[in-house]
């Protein structure tokens with residue numbers, strides 16, 4: 390059993406390293422204890438700077454540093470794997486009072502930057518049996534397994550940070566990892582396209598025939614013919630980008 | 639096959655910045671690679687493919703960061719479960735960790751804090767090492783870490799390390815650079831310190847560079863080349879050890895690959911007991 394005094398000293402050193410606030414520590418070299426604060430903080434700051442380069446640039450290095458400091462002070466970092474920490478940062482930010490103190494885009498931007506990491510590092514799943522989408526009516530439609538969709542409120546990819554707030558609108562986007570080249574790609578889609586992708590994400594192994602039938606059921610005849618054409622064009626685009634595949638059912 | 643995949647000789651830390659260079663390294667190529675499991679567990683895509691490419695070529699040893707064996711907090715069995723699965727997946731024979739703590743009050747700190755050198759900490763840590771070894775069904779090697787100030791110390795560092803190793807029956811990862819760094823920072827003699835350690839338990843060796851940041855302080859950066867006095871210390875201690883594998887630790891500020899090869903060659907010479915050109 391650890392003595393309370395040992396636990397107390399360990400806790401105080403950890404507290405000091407997290408906050409930089411002086412603690413009552415029994416030290417052989419008190420003049421060097423600040424190295425721990427420095428080393429610990431710079432590991433976390435480095436990880437966040439690497440994860441959120443756009444956010445850091447948008448709000449400025451000093452504000453970003455202060456934000457990471459606040460996070461590290463007030464949040465108990467849960468993951469033993471530091472490369473997963475940016476997700477904790479996103480979640481902390483969303484629920485902290487920092488949301489009101491920062492530009493209204495920041496929460497979304499942090500999450501958007503995290504999605505790139507998430508897709509890039511996502512665990513491998515089998516892509517056996519996936520063939521390029523050819524429009525075969527009886528094959529099941531299969532999305533790239535490394536794909537996230539998001540309906541952005543701000544155009545990070547289109548405008549400079551100064552213009553983001555004034556350009557608030559809907560910017561649907563697909564983020565995905567190439568199945569064989571492992572690279573992360575971004576594709577701006579229409580609202581209709583986003584709806585189609587989100588529908589496919591929720592349904593499993595639907596064939597093209599079944600998909601088109603659902604489309605027909607939900608719309609009148611004139612509309613559905615038009616929509617079918619639109620969908621097939623969109624599917625071909627997705628196939629070309631390595632987002633849509635088919636597999637025999 | 640088993641023989642081929644033994645960790646022996648001289649290895650190098652497998653880091654992303656030099657992953658391709660390490661995979662393609664020849665004359666000399668490392669005999670094995672070491673990696674931090676935390677950086678690779680649950681990871682897919684490009685980096686998983688690189689790891690698998692390296693694993694085809696080299697035996698792997700693990701050097702963990704987040705076990706926090708010296709922590710007052712409970713051991714994290716969800717994390718250990720992942721470590722165990724990773725060890726099995728890559729047929730790993732060596733798992734080492736730092737004799738320090740990196741988690742406290744339920745929060746990870748992602749760096750190595752010094753444990754108070756106290757008798758209660760010895761008992762606490764020795765017990766935890768036994769639990770980990772039982773759970774993983776393999777020995778754990780514990781590394782002597784560098785530290786910049788002792789905290790509430792009641793015993794000497796070598797006593798602290800030796801008692802933990804003896805009580806838990808774990809292996810010792812001897813980091814020669816850390817001994818050099820600590821001897822400088824805390825004013826002790828490197829050889830006396832080493833002679834006081836249970837050298838028969840050394841199963842693995844680390845060699846690295848460091849940075850002198852003030853007249854009275856060296857920081858263990860792993861960002862510089864190994865210096866001659868640290869080579870000399872290895873040369874002196876190696877005959878006392880059991881042919882343990884030696885690992886070159888380089889974590890950032892990476893030089894040309896030829897520089898790292900030169901360091902590997904130096905280490906080979908020492909482990910083969912040849913003359914070393916300084």
Ligand SMILES: [Fe+2]
Nearest residue numbers: 781813844887
């Ligand atoms: Fe080391």
